[in-house]
Amino acid sequence: DAKTTQPPSMDCAEGRAANLPCNHSTISGNEYVYWYRQIHSQGPQYIIHGLKNNETNEMASLIITEDRKSSTLILPHATLRDTAVYYCIVRVAVGGATNKLIFGTGTLLAVQP
Amino acid sequence: DAGVIQSPRHEVTEMGQEVTLRCKPISGHDYLFWYRQTMMRGLELLIYFNNNVPIDDSGMPEDRFSAKMPNASFSTLKIQPSEPRDSAVYFCASSGRGPQHFGDGTRLSIL
Numbered sequence: 442d443a444k445t446t447q448p449p450s451m452d453c454a455e456g457r458a459a460n461l462p463c464n465h466s467t468i469s470g471n472e473y474v475y476w477y478r479q480i481h482s483q484g485p486q487y488i489i490h491g492l493k494n495n496e497t498n499e500m501a502s503l504i505i506t507e508d509r510k511s512s513t514l515i516l517p518h519a520t521l522r523d524t525a526v527y528y529c530i531v532r533v534a535v536g537g538a539t540n541k542l543i544f545g546t547g548t549l550l551a552v553q554p
Numbered sequence: 555d556a557g558v559i560q561s562p563r564h565e566v567t568e569m570g571q572e573v574t575l576r577c578k579p580i581s582g583h584d585y586l587f588w589y590r591q592t593m594m595r596g597l598e599l600l601i602y603f604n605n606n607v608p609i610d611d612s613g614m615p616e617d618r619f620s621a622k623m624p625n626a627s628f629s630t631l632k633i634q635p636s637e638p639r640d641s642a643v644y645f646c647a648s649s650g651r652g653p654q655h656f657g658d659g660t661r662l663s664i665l
Binding site: 475479482483484485486487490541542543544545546 | 558587596597598599602610645647653654655656657658659
């Protein structure tokens with residue numbers, strides 16, 4: 442599986458967009474980029490995933506560079522409840538289901554009032 | 555919709571005792587995963603099942619750990635005998651054709 446690199450921490454002002462970067466320079470053609478987050482004392486929560494096209498859902502947008510070596514998760518209007526550790530994971534989707542998610546250390550996003 | 559349900563939420567016991575953690579996956583999901591999270595090692599996969607059959611248990615730390623899935627709606631993770639280094643938060647997750655959904659975990663403390 443491709444390795445991912447994320448900054449250990451970031452700050453964001455409440456109401457502003459939070460842009461969380463992830464490098465995955467060794468990503469293979471059949472590997473997806475997944476984003477999860479973990480709010481303190483809760484289980485990880487799925488946010489979004491993509492292969493090569495940009496994706497958007499009710500939680501966030503995912504921008505993947507054309508060479509697929511990096512991506513950015515965008516929370517358009519961060520709130521205090523978005524304070525969490527955000528994990529970027531690269532994984533082949535096997536039969537439509539993702540197996541063996543390997544979590545790194547992630548980025549601790551602190552949304553400031 | 556009910557999510558992944560884990561019990562108990564907290565468990566405190568003395569070393570040497572048997573510990574059983576329980577998980578009810580989301581109905582219709584055919585994959586079930588057990589993870590462990592510690593400060594030192596982060597979030598690591600222990601074992602996962604597909605259609606109630608264990609597929610990969612390479613993350614199970616040692617023979618003191620065992621996991622079963624007797625039916626599609628229930629799984630257990632057992633530690634016997636327990637040791638202080640087993641103290642961690644244990645998460646269960648399930649998935650179907652999409653991403654994994656996690657429970658809120660069991661915080662286990664072995665004294």
